[in-house]
Amino acid sequence: MLLEETLKSCPIVKRGKYEYFIHPISDGVPIVNPELLREVAIRIIKEVDFENIDKMVTAEAMGIPLVTTLSLYTDVPYVIMRKREYKLEGEIPVHQETGYSKGQLYLNGIEEGDRVLIVDDVISTGGTMIAIINALKRAGAEVKDIVCVIERGEGKKIVEKKTGHKIKTLVKLDVKDGKVMIL
Ligand SMILES: O=P(O)(O)OC[C@H]1O[C@H](OP(=O)(O)OP(=O)(O)O)[C@H](O)[C@@H]1O
Ligand SMILES: Nc1nc2[nH]cnc2c(=O)[nH]1
Known part of the structure; x- marks a missing residue:
């Protein structure tokens, strides 16, 4: 599949000590091809019951x-x-921390009782996912499902343990010696 094929040859750069992979789905560079975007979207759609999702x-x-x-x-x-x-x-601010950055994220537009699907491109340390889940909890939303396209590191396990929510991913990888390895 295109996602796995393109990940295997993608470049790695250092962000501090963090070995950061660069890929069209997670970075928008060097170029996003519609075939890849379509493949990823269809693979997500197969994982989720959209009948039960409001937002x-x-x-x-x-x-x-x-x-x-x-x-x-x-x-x-x-x-x-x-x-x-x-x-x-009603804007909800939350703290976000990744393997290479710290900041704030702001949630708007979610009402109490909304059935929500969380989507993200990557889960690595899980810091971003924790921030999103915390904000949705404060908004009174129901997290129905979570999908991240690319999984690396221990973030998925950590977030699942901490929040009790299951996280679906399409591909798991590791970055070793400046290369992406599909696990
Ligand atoms: O599991 P974590 O360690 O939190 O990493 C995952 C997050 O990192 C990236 O976002 P980033 O904040 O770099 O923003 P970007 O989408 O603007 O690149 C990615 O889009 C995820 O949201
Ligand atoms: N593109 C990209 N996004 C990330 N988000 C968390 N880790 C990474 C990474 O290594 N590469």
């Missing part, structure tokens, strides 16, 4: 092409957790 939630930035594509296929609307504050009534 999708993702984090800025690289969840955006994923939820956009999924929304066009399923007619389910989406909310993007932004790194910028809007000061809208």
Whole structure:
């Protein structure tokens, strides 16, 4: 499959000590081909019962092409957790920490009782997923399902243990000696 094939040859750069892989789905560079985006969206659709989902939630930035594509296929609307504050009534700020960055994410547009699918491109340390789940909890939403395209490291296990939510992923990888290895 295209996702696995393209990951195997993708470049790695250092962000501090963190070996960061660069791929169209997780970075939007060097170029996003529609065949790859379509494959990923269809693989996600096969994993989720969209009949039971009111809204999708993702984090800025690289969840955006994923939820956009999924929304066009399923007619389910989406909310993007932004790194910028809007000061809208009811906006929920949460702290986000990844393997290489720290900041805030802001949730808008979710109402109590909303049945939510969380979508993201990567889960690594799990810091972003914890932030998203915390914000949704504070909004009173019901997290129905979680899908991340790429899994690396222990983040998935950590978040599952901490929150009790199961996380579905399409591909698991490790970065070793400057190379991506599909597990
Ligand atoms: O499991 P974690 O260690 O939290 O890493 C996963 C997060 O890292 C990336 O986002 P990033 O904050 O780099 O933003 P970007 O989408 O703008 O690249 C990715 O899109 C995930 O949201
Ligand atoms: N593109 C990309 N996104 C990430 N998010 C968390 N880790 C990574 C990584 O290594 N590469």
